[in-house]
Amino acid sequence: MSDSEQPQPKPENEQLNIKVKDANGNEVFFKVKKNTRLSKLKMAYADKMGKPVNSVRFIFDGQRIGDDDTAESLGMEDSDEIDAMIEQTGGACA
């Protein structure tokens, strides 16, 4: 976890444009570095949508995204899309 903030010239493709879409079709765009944990993206998204972060589920390629996953570990490419679903519970009919 070295925090060396040396400004390294990063190639353009290190940052991906990722679209996050919710069940109602609302879209939010983010730029993420390939090796950034996507839990950070989820936090930023939850913040923007005014939801608690633990209530958001991220899905990519038919799989839930885990907190330790990165764009790189999931093989994401520029302009890929993440689907965001909100937590749900059930007990009986309302």
Next chain:
Amino acid sequence: MDDTLTLSYRDAYLRRSDLATIEPDEWVGDNLLSFHSTWLHSTAAAPASIAMWPPAIVELLVSIDDPQEAKQVLPPIDQRWLCLPVSDRYGRVGSDASHWSLLLFDTATRRCIHFDSLPPANRAAADSVARAIVDIVARDHRSQGRVGGATTANTVVDQVETLPRQNNGSDCGVYVLALTHSLQPLLEANLANLHPDTSPNILDNVVDDLATRWIPERIRLNSK
């Protein structure tokens, strides 16, 4: 808020707040069902003949209109059966979720069987899930030159009338856990007998056995 990671298994994880949803009188949360789907996958025979999708994936299924897009964002469907948790939210976009039920889908025959512990609460939502999954699989079958079977237009969802009703205000999610837990061994044990062309009666027997024997044994139903 302290929400400690309590249990992790493969790519599934539960926080304290997720575990709290299985306490008496609490409402089961989707993370618990997702964790269960990972657990079932790990205990399934290989290659798996049955898979349970997490609720978030099922909600994604019903929210996508474009079948081409659906193929890209949904898990590959290479099992014989899918267990799809149904929430009443899936029938009405934007509404709150309050009730779980389970749709069993036979990918070979495109038959849909719905287990609802408070019928007909989730009938409309189960119909939405059934139409969406039938549409995708029917397209797959057509592209393979297979004809017949349900299409979106004539999708019929069989309701399991013999399932005991829940007699409290919280157990529907527990039903989904117990149903999927029991379905996996029952279906795998009968896999050889459940040939798509000859199996309807055998599948009916499995479903009936599950509803009338296994579920009452697994779920404590308070006597009235």
